[in-house]
Every structure is written in structure tokens, then in C-alpha cells.
Amino acid sequence: MITVREAIDIVLNHTNRKAPEKVAIADAVGRVLAEDVISDMDMPPFHRSMMDGYAVRSEDVASAPAALRVVGFIPAGSFPGFSLSAGETAKIMTGAPLPEGADAVREVEKTGPGRDDTEVRILEAVRAGQNVVPAASEVSRGDVVLTSGTYLSPAAISILAATGHTHIKIYSAPRVAVLATGDELVEPSVVPMQGQIRNSNSSSLQAHCRALGLECDLLGIAKDDKMALKQRIQRGLSYDVLLITGGVSMGDLDFVDDVFRELGLRILFQKVAIKPGKPTVFALHENRPVFGLPGNPVSGATVFEVIVRPALRKMMGYPTWQNQIVRARLTSMFRNKSNRENYHPSVTWYEEGRFFCRPLDTRGSGDVASYAHCNSYLICPQDQKEVGKGTEIDVLLRDDYYMT
Amino acid sequence: MITVREAIDIVLNHTNRKAPEKVAIADAVGRVLAEDVISDMDMPPFHRSMMDGYAVRSEDVASAPAALRVVGFIPAGSFPGFSLSAGETAKIMTGAPLPEGADAVREVEKTGPGRDDTEVRILEAVRAGQNVVPAASEVSRGDVVLTSGTYLSPAAISILAATGHTHIKIYSAPRVAVLATGDELVEPSVVPMQGQIRNSNSSSLQAHCRALGLECDLLGIAKDDKMALKQRIQRGLSYDVLLITGGVSMGDLDFVDDVFRELGLRILFQKVAIKPGKPTVFALHENRPVFGLPGNPVSGATVFEVIVRPALRKMMGYPTWQNQIVRARLTSMFRNKSNRENYHPSVTWYEEGRFFCRPLDTRGSGDVASYAHCNSYLICPQDQKEVGKGTEIDVLLRDDYYMT
Numbered sequence: 130m131i132t133v134r135e136a137i138d139i140v141l142n143h144t145n146r147k148a149p150e151k152v153a154i155a156d157a158v159g160r161v162l163a164e165d166v167i168s169d170m171d172m173p174p175f176h177r178s179m180m181d182g183y184a185v186r187s188e189d190v191a192s193a194p195a196a197l198r199v200v201g202f203i204p205a206g207s208f209p210g211f212s213l214s215a216g217e218t219a220k221i222m223t224g225a226p227l228p229e230g231a232d233a234v235r236e237v238e239k240t241g242p243g244r245d246d247t248e249v250r251i252l253e254a255v256r257a258g259q260n261v262v263p264a265a266s267e268v269s270r271g272d273v274v275l276t277s278g279t280y281l282s283p284a285a286i287s288i289l290a291a292t293g294h295t296h297i298k299i300y301s302a303p304r305v306a307v308l309a310t311g312d313e314l315v316e317p318s319v320v321p322m323q324g325q326i327r328n329s330n331s332s333s334l335q336a337h338c339r340a341l342g343l344e345c346d347l348l349g350i351a352k353d354d355k356m357a358l359k360q361r362i363q364r365g366l367s368y369d370v371l372l373i374t375g376g377v378s379m380g381d382l383d384f385v386d387d388v389f390r391e392l393g394l395r396i397l398f399q400k401v402a403i404k405p406g407k408p409t410v411f412a413l414h415e416n417r418p419v420f421g422l423p424g425n426p427v428s429g430a431t432v433f434e435v436i437v438r439p440a441l442r443k444m445m446g447y448p449t450w451q452n453q454i455v456r457a458r459l460t461s462m463f464r465n466k467s468n469r470e471n472y473h474p475s476v477t478w479y480e481e482g483r484f485f486c487r488p489l490d491t492r493g494s495g496d497v498a499s500y501a502h503c504n505s506y507l508i509c510p511q512d513q514k515e516v517g518k519g520t521e522i523d524v525l526l527r528d529d530y531y532m533t
Numbered sequence: 534m535i536t537v538r539e540a541i542d543i544v545l546n547h548t549n550r551k552a553p554e555k556v557a558i559a560d561a562v563g564r565v566l567a568e569d570v571i572s573d574m575d576m577p578p579f580h581r582s583m584m585d586g587y588a589v590r591s592e593d594v595a596s597a598p599a600a601l602r603v604v605g606f607i608p609a610g611s612f613p614g615f616s617l618s619a620g621e622t623a624k625i626m627t628g629a630p631l632p633e634g635a636d637a638v639r640e641v642e643k644t645g646p647g648r649d650d651t652e653v654r655i656l657e658a659v660r661a662g663q664n665v666v667p668a669a670s671e672v673s674r675g676d677v678v679l680t681s682g683t684y685l686s687p688a689a690i691s692i693l694a695a696t697g698h699t700h701i702k703i704y705s706a707p708r709v710a711v712l713a714t715g716d717e718l719v720e721p722s723v724v725p726m727q728g729q730i731r732n733s734n735s736s737s738l739q740a741h742c743r744a745l746g747l748e749c750d751l752l753g754i755a756k757d758d759k760m761a762l763k764q765r766i767q768r769g770l771s772y773d774v775l776l777i778t779g780g781v782s783m784g785d786l787d788f789v790d791d792v793f794r795e796l797g798l799r800i801l802f803q804k805v806a807i808k809p810g811k812p813t814v815f816a817l818h819e820n821r822p823v824f825g826l827p828g829n830p831v832s833g834a835t836v837f838e839v840i841v842r843p844a845l846r847k848m849m850g851y852p853t854w855q856n857q858i859v860r861a862r863l864t865s866m867f868r869n870k871s872n873r874e875n876y877h878p879s880v881t882w883y884e885e886g887r888f889f890c891r892p893l894d895t896r897g898s899g900d901v902a903s904y905a906h907c908n909s910y911l912i913c914p915q916d917q918k919e920v921g922k923g924t925e926i927d928v929l930l931r932d933d934y935y936m937t
Contacts, residue, residue, distance in 0.1 A: 154721075158740040159933065172902060174725065179897065204757070206717030208728030224717050224828065226728050268902045275905060280936045283740035284878070287830050288905040290721040290736035313610030313628050317558075317694040321578065324612030324630050329694035336562040336690035353608070424628065426691050453935045456886040474688070482860040482925075493583065498576060498672045501679060501692040521886075528935065529563065531857045532684045 132511075133470050136401040136436055140411055141450070143397065144418055144440045147301040147369065154289045154297060157281050159342050161446035163298040166275040166289060171265035175208075175226035179260045183240055183249055184221040184231035186213055187257040195251045196243050203228065218249060227261060234260035268292075278448055300446030303369035305338050307331045308348040308361050310375040310385065311424055316350065329426045329497060330374040337433050340529065341441055359388050366392070366414050370441065372433070375424030385421050386410065394419055402511060404467035406432040427491075427500045431472050434506070435525065454508070457484035457524040463516045465509040474503030476533065477524050486524045504533035536915075537874045540805040540840055544815055545854070547801065548822055548844040551705040551773065558693045558701060561685050563746050565850035567702040570679040570693060575669035579612075579630035583664045587644055587653055588625040588635035590617055591661040599655045600647050607632065622653060631665060638664035672696075682852055704850030707773035709742050711735045712752040712765050714779040714789065715828055720754065733830045733901060734778040741837050744933065745845055763792050770796070770818050774845065776837070779828030789825050790814065798823055806915060808871035810836040831895075831904045835876050838910070839929065858912070861888035861928040867920045869913040878907030880937065881928050890928045908937035 131139070149163030178184065184203065189195060197218035203209045205224035212229030213219065219228050227234070233255045241250040268274055274288050281289075281299070289297060307330070314328040315321050331347045338345035346368070351361040353376070362385075365371040376385035389396055394412040399421075401409045405428035410421030420437055422429040434452070442450035457477050465471045477486045486507050491499040508523040509516055516522055535543070553567030582588065588607065593599060601622035607613045609628040616633030617623065623632050631638070637659045645654040672678055678692050685693075685703070693701060711734070718732040719725050735751045742749035750772070755765040757780070766789075769775040780789035793800055798816040803825075805813045809832035814825030824841055826833040838856070846854035861881050869875045881890045890911050895903040912927040913920055920926055 154736055155739055155743070158743045159936075168902075170725065173899070174730065175728065177899070179899075204717075205715055206728055206757075208726075224715070224730070262897050262899060266896045267900045272902075274902050280933075282908060282931060282933055282937060283737060283744050284834060284907050284931075285905045286740035287733045287737035287834060288901045290733035291731050291830065291901045293721055293724065293731060295722045311609055311628070313608075317697055318699045320697065321574065322612075324579065324610055326578065326628070327695050327697060329691045332558055332694035333687060333691035335559055336687035339559070339562045340687045353610075426695065430688060430691060447936060449936055453883070455883055479857070479859060492671045493666050495577070495581070495583075495666060496671045497692045497695045498572075498676075498678050501689045503688050504686060527686060527688075529684075529686055529932070531932065532563075532851060532853055533686060 130400045130402045131398055133401060133403045133435060136398060136409070136411070137439055139397050140418065140436055140440045141443055143413055144443050146446045147303055147444050149298040150301045151296050151298050154286055154295060157297060157299050158283055158286055160281050160299040161448070162275055162277055162279045162281055163300045163446060165273045165277050166292065166294055166297065168268045168270060168272050168274050168292045170292070171270050172268035172291065173262050173264055173266070175264050177262045178221045178223060178225050178227060178234045179262060180234050180236035181223050182221060182234050182236040182260065183218045183251065184213065184227050184234050185218050185251065185255055186215065186230055187233045187255050189216060190235065190251045190255045193251055193254040196248050197251060199247055199249050201228065232257045232261070236260060278446065280448055302343050303441060303444040305343055305345040305370045305372065305441070306348050306365045306368040307334045307345060307372045307374065308351055308365050310351045310353065310358060310373060312353045314350045330424065330429050333426055333430050334372055334374070334433055337430065337438070341438065343441060355388060358385065359392065362388060362392060369417055369444065371419045372422055372437065373420065374422045374429045376421070402469040403432065403435065404469040404471045407469060409436065425495050426497050427474070427495060430500070431506065434527065435472055453526045453528065454523050455484050455526055456521050457486035459507065459516055459518055459520050459522055460485055460487045462518045463488045463507060463509060465514055468511060470511045471509040472506040472525065473509065474500050475505045475507045475524065476502060477505035477526060477530055484524065486522065504530040534804045534806045535802055537805060537807045537839060540802060540813070540815070541843055543801050544822065544840055544844045545847055547817055548847050550850045551707055551848050553702040554705045555700050555702050558690055558699060561701060561703050562687055562690055564685050564703040565852070566679055566681055566683045566685055567704050567850060569677045569681050570696065570698055570701065572672045572674060572676050572678050572696045574696070575674050576672035576695065577666050577668055577670070579668050581666045582625045582627060582629050582631060582638045583666060584638050584640035585627050586625060586638050586640040586664065587622045587655065588617065588631050588638050589622050589655065589659055590619065590634055591637045591659050591663070593620060594639065594655045594659045597655055597658040600652055601655060603651055603653050605632065636661045636665070640664060682850065684852055706747050707845060707848040709747055709749040709774045709776065710752050710769045710772040711738045711749060711776045711778065712755055712769050714755045714757065714762060714777060716757045718754045734828065734833050737830055737834050738776055738778070738837055741834065741842070745842065747845065759792060762789065763796065766792060766796060773821055773848065775823045776826060776841065777824065778826045778833045780825070806873040807836065807839065808873040808875045811873060813840065829899050830901050831878070831899060835910065838931065839876055857930045857932065858927050859888050859930055860925050861890035863911070863920055863922055863924050863926055864889055864891045866922045867892045867911060867913060869918055872915060874915045875913040876910040876929065877913065878904050879909045879911045879928065880906060881909035881930060881934055888928065890926065908934035
């Protein structure tokens with residue numbers, strides 16, 4: 130049986146970035162840039178005033194106070210058609226270009242009225258360059274301002290707009306589908322009869338995909354009937370990623386494995402030393418990943434978070450596809466009842482400089498009600514049977530952990 | 534001038550949760566529940582087998598091996614119409630209900646063939662309750678499984694589906710609009726002429742809203758003309774939240790302030806001791822927040838992150854609306870050139886149990902190119918002029934910091 134680390138490596142080795150597509154920048158936030166972005170202009174494009182005040186020749190105001198003749202007014206958005214000669218100044222607004230000859234700005238608060246309307250008194254001396262952002266000091270025309278592969282945070286969108294890139298190439302999102310299997314399952318809208326339970330797997334996995342910014346189609350519930358299953362899976366194989374829940378353990382009616390082989394899928398692993406989620410299948414269909422996840426809703430979601438999500442992130446082009454793992458102090462003792470690496474649903478928070486982790490009290494790995502409150506998983510190593518209260522341990526944080 | 538903390542408090546004191554709306558659970562991930570969710574069933578609804586194997590009366594197999602007569606087969610999704618008498622067993626699949634009389638399951642791997650097809654040998658003794666999840670042990674019918682105000686992580690969606698809630702009430706999303714002001718601005722699609730720059734504020738703030746899961750309409754660029762500005766602002770006042778960029782400083786052409794008063798907006802503050810972003814206005818229009826943000830793109834985005842985002846989160850009903858702040862070790866010295874609380878764009882990462890923070894090297898507060906790479910802001914207190922390399926300091930993390 131392979132380890133979790135090995136499983137993740139195998140999966141990542143067999144998933145590739147999707148092709149780029151061009152989108153409006155409004156749709157690019159949270160995605161990954163698939164081209165170098167070049168500036169078509171200097172930034173700032175001119176010597177820019179950082180203040181509302183007076184543009185000056187610093188040599189005229191090396192000592193203060195100094196009276197200067199006001200020869201113009203430069204609002205933001207205009208361009209001065211004049212230059213300053215000795216003893217001259219121009220009123221200037223924040224963001225406006227300095228006139229020829231000027232090399233500094235004195236803010237209006239440090240000026241006073243002159244003898245008449247054409248004069249201003251500069252009350253404090255000015256150094257060359259003061260309150261001015263020099264032309265091209267941030268970016269030169271032709272500079273690469275963002276490189277291909279950059280994660281597009283909201284902050285990154287700003288430079289795209291500033292350099293005129295209203296549409297850019299990003300890595301496409303994989304199209305994901307979920308197929309649930311199991312005769313005991315009914316749709317969430319149905320009231321279960323005796324022996325039945327609602328299919329929560331599909332909604333849960335769809336939610337996980339949406340949290341990544343991915344759409345995810347639900348292909349319904351396949352009954353434990355080989356032909357029906359085969360047909361449904363075949364439909365699912367048109368997607369970039371197919372997630373199948375249930376039907377992957379050793380029982381008599383679990384023939385996903387058979388069906389996989391009949392459909393020509395190459396199975397890369399069928400068991401992972403993870404608790405919960407041991408019976409996890411990873412296969413390829415024409416180089417597109419197919420995951421067989423455990424039917425237990427908590428197990429299925431856990432395997433999604435630990436193994437599938439890094440693959441989806443890699444397909445989306447993310448520079449960081451690994452899950453976020455931090456060291457946290459356990460607030461109560463934890464027992465690992467398996468001989469596998471144990472990912473136990475937990476609540477983790479940050480307080481006074483460190484993370485704390487409280488293992489959720491669950492009634493077994495199917496306890497969806499308890500699981501609903503987790504924002505993280507403590508990771509108990511395979512060979513460790515017990516982790517004491519107060520011990521520091523690795524914890525896998527969900528990206529939105531902070532909201533819980 | 535009020536402090537950043539005071540500004541946030543004033544804003545939060547004047548923003549309220551939006552009314553609830555009913556949505557499909559597929560659209561609820563990342564949002565906040567606006568009703569208590571009650572289970573319509575016991576979970577599990579029956580004594581559920583955790584294994585593929587044999588349902589037994591534990592008293593029959595207190596010692597092993599023991600031969601039992603196989604009287605039935607219970608696949609998942611069926612309900613056994615029989616009960617077990619002494620010496621009897623039934624084959625059972627994972628997730629299936631135990632028959633009357635049975636109180637434990639022995640997994641198939643620990644059984645062997647009997648003398649004929651009607652017999653099985655249990656190879657290892659079984660305790661009562663073993664490999665069984667008792668009915669209602671996780672949830673009883675009528676239990677509240679999620680309370681109003683819960684953040685709906687992907688994990689929480691699972692219990693909604695399991696309890697038959699395909700549509701639920703969540704707090705509505707505020708409708709946000711951005712109006713840019715400034716004669717120097719042109720749309721990002723336009724090549725700026727001399728003295729002009731592209732409006733990156735609107736795209737940037739829209740991206741910030743989208744990262745929160747909010748739609749955000751762009752109302753274009755208002756020129757520095759009082760009538761035009763008034764008309765545009767009036768249009769923006771139909772939104773739940775209006776963000777206006779530019780026109781909020783002390784310059785001659787900055788009359789947003791005037792216009793606010795003429796439109797009957799109640800101004801709650803006009804200046805905050807924050808760098809960048811001092812000239813930040815907060816006003817109310819019929820109890821709906823209107824923010825006047827600095828026109829400098831970096832300043833505007835910073836104020837959005839520090840002051841506006843908590844308000845939007847509160848309107849969305851989030852239990853946690855504060856920004857995530859962690860302690861991080863500075864990897865290079867930082868100088869606070871202002872006498873205000875300084876939020877400096879930084880790159881923060883987690884490594885070997887602690888956060889590290891690298892202040893970005895910027896060419897002034899308008900350096901959008903440098904800002905594009907930030908995932909966080911170091912927070913330098915007002916009265917601190919310098920923070921040494923290696924010092925621990927508060928850092929405001931963007932939610933997606935980990936992706937950068």
C-alpha cells in the first residue's frame with residue numbers, strides 16, 4: 130500500500146496544466162496568468178506630483194521663505210505646455226505632470242499668499258526631487274510587469290488595468306464531474322426509505338470544487354449494476370476530471386475496478402495508507418485523471434482535500450498546489466486507531482502568535498454532522514498511536530479556515 | 534484624526550447584515566447560513582455496518598472460530614425483512630442496516646468458508662457493537678445540525694445534503710458599485726495621452742469584491758465637474774455599498790466632500806491616521822455605506838482591505854469579519870516615514886513553524902507594479918519609526934496569501 134505522499138506524487142506526475150484561454154480581467158482574479166504581461170508605457174509616464182501644491186525649480190527655493198511668480202496651473206489629467214524659468218512656479222495638483230524646468234513640489238500647506246495673485250511664498254526650502262515621482266521610476270515601457278505563472282490576486286489585477294490589459298491569458302479551469310454510486314443512495318431532495326441514505330457526496334465535492342473556483346457537474350447516482358455504471362462512467366470520461374464516489378472497496382458489489390479495466394482506464398493505484406480513505410483509486414483515461422473515492426462522505430471529502438485538490442490546482446496552473454500545512458498545538462489528546470496516516474477533522478485557529486488545533490469529537494468516519502464543523506485536519510503519522518494534549522503537530526488548513 | 538481601529542469600529546457600527554435569501558446549496562458555499570438547519574432523520578437511520586462482512590449476534594461468536602448458518606444477504610440500500618436467531622448470520626455490505634437480532638459485524642477478511650454454501654466460519658471473536666454505527670448515534674431526528682450564522686465551508690454543505698436541505702437561507706450579498714473620479718483618468722482600454730493615466734482603481738476594487746464572492750458594478754469615470762459627479766454619485770446611491778475613488782483630498786478640484794453634503798449624505802469621518810490612505814471618507818446614505826477612497830491605486834486598495842472588507846463581510850453575515858492578522862518575522866528592516874499607522878505591502882510566507890514577512894521595495898505609494906506582488910501588509914505602529922530585521926511584527930494577511 131502506498132503512502133499519502135507517494136499517492137500525491139503519482140497524481141501530480143500525471144496531471145498537467147490546462148491550455149490557456151483569454152478572459153476579461155474581471156474574471157481573472159484567483160486564477161493563474163498564462164503569459165508575460167508587458168507594460169506599454171513608462172510608469173509614471175511623466176514626473177508626477179505627489180502633492181497638491183507648487184511645482185518649483187529647487188535651486189530657486191534652496192532657502193525659504195522665497196517668493197515665486199505663478200505662471201500656470203496644472204490640474205491632473207492636463208499636460209503643461211510651458212516651462213519654468215528662474216523665479217517661476219506653477220500651481221500643480223496631485224497626479225499632475227511637472228512642467229519643464231521644475232524638479233520638485235512644495236505642498237500647498239507649506240506655502241502662503243504673495244504680494245498679489247501672481248505670486249506665492251514658499252515657506253519651507255525644497256530639495257530636488259522632493260514630492261515628485263520621477264518618470265519611469267516604477268516601470269519602463271517594455272518591462273515585464275507580471276510573468277507567466279503568477280497567481281492573480283486582487284492586487285495583481287491593478288497592474289493589468291494600469292498597463293491596458295483588459296483581457297489576458299489564464300490557464301483554463303478543468304471541467305470536473307462527480308458520479309455517485311451505490312444502491313443505498315437517493316438524491317438529497319428525496320426522503321429516504323428504510324435502508325436508504327441521501328447522497329451527500331456529490332453536493333460536498335461540488336462545493337469543494339466551487340471553493341476552488343471550478344464548476345462541477347453532477348452526473349447523478351449510478352446503481353450497483355455493471356452496465357448502468359459503465360454507461361455513466363463513459364459519460365463522465367468526457368470531462369477533464371472525473372470523481373466517482375463509492376464502489377471502490379473489496380465488497381462483492383464493488384466493481385468499479387472491473388469497469389475501469391473494461392473501459393481501458395489505466396489504474397495507477399487502488400489503495401492509499403490514509404485514514405479515512407484507504408480504498409482510493411487513481412486511474413487515467415487518455416491522460417485525464419479519474420478518481421475513485423470512498424463512498425463514505427467524510428472519507429470522500431478528506432481524500433478530495435488531501436489528494437485531489439493539489440491535482441486540480443496543478444491543472445489550473447497554480448504556482449503553489451500543495452495544501453497549506455502548519456504546526457499547531459493540540460488542545461486535547463488524539464488517538465490514532467489505524468495503522469495509516471490519519472487525517473482527522475479538526476478546528477484550528479490562530480491566537481497570540483501560534484496555531485491551536487482541536488480534534489473534532491466524531492462518532493466514526495461517517496459522522497457528517499461533526500465533520501461539517503471542521504476547517505482543518507490534524508495529521509497523525511502512521512506509526513504514532515497517540516498524540517498528547519499540548520503537543521505540536523502538523524495540521525492541514527483548508528484555505529478558508531479563518532472564516533470558521 | 535481618528536485611528537485605524539476607530540475608523541473600523543465606526544464603519545462596523547454602521548453596517549448591518551443584509552436580509553436572508555433562499556439559494557440552492559450549490560450556490561451557498563463560502564456564504565453564511567441565515568437559519569437553523571434541523572435534521573429530518575436519525576443519522577445513521579439504522580444500525581449501520583462499517584464493513585463488508587457478516588452480521589452476527591456477538592454472543593454466538595464470543596470465542597472463535599465459530600461456524601454460523603448464513604440466512605440472508607443485505608446489500609447497501611436494502612432493508613432486511615428477517616431477524617437473526619442463535620447460530621445465524623447474514624452477509625452484509627458496508628453501509629447496510631443490521632438485521633434484527635444482530636449487534637456486530639465481522640469483516641469478510643476475518644471469515645472463511647464453511648462446510649457448504651449455507652455456512653461461514655468466523656475466524657476471530659467479535660464484541661457487541663463492533664464494526665457497527667448505532668442508529669441515531671451521530672444525529673437524532675429534530676436535532677439542529679447547523680445554527681444560523683455558521684460559515685458554509687465545503688464541509689458544511691455535506692450535512693445540508695444529508696439532511697435533505699437542497700435550498701437554504703443565507704445572508705444576501707451586498708451589491709457594490711465603484712465610481713472613479715479624476716480628469717486625468719482614462720479607461721484601461723484607452724492609450725493615455727500626455728498627462729493621463731489609466732483608471733486601475735475600478736478594476737482593482739472589483740477584483741477585491743470578486744475575491745469575496747461579491748459582484749461589483751463599475752460606474753465609469755466621473756470628470757472633475759460638480760454636476761457630472763453629482764449625477765454619477767446619485768446613480769451609485771442605489772447600491773448597497775458605493776465606493777468612490779479620488780477627489781477626497783484637500784486640493785482645489787476635490788469636491789466630493791461638497792457633493793456628499795449636497796446629496797444629504799451623513800459624513801462620519803474624512804481622515805484616518807493610516808498610511809497610505811489618510812484622506813478616506815466614510816458616509817451614510819439612508820444607512821447604506823458610501824466610502825470615499827484615495828485616488829492613488831495602492832492607497833485605495835489598501836484602505837479597501839483594511840477598512841471596507843470587514844464591513845462587507847459583516848453585511849454578508851460572517852461570524853469573522855476582522856482581517857486575519859498574524860505575527861511574522863521581518864526579513865529586512867522597515868522604516869515608517871509617516872506619523873500614521875503604516876500598512877506596507879509585503880510578501881508573507883509560513884516556514885518551519887512561523888511566518889516571515891518581506892516588505893516590498895516600492896517607489897512610493899503609487900507603485901502599482903510593486904504592489905501587484907503583495908499578499909499581505911506589515912503593520913507598523915504610528916509611533917514606531919523603524920522596525921529592525923528579525924523583529925516580530927503584526928501582518929495583515931490577505932485570505933489567499935498562501936497562493937502567492
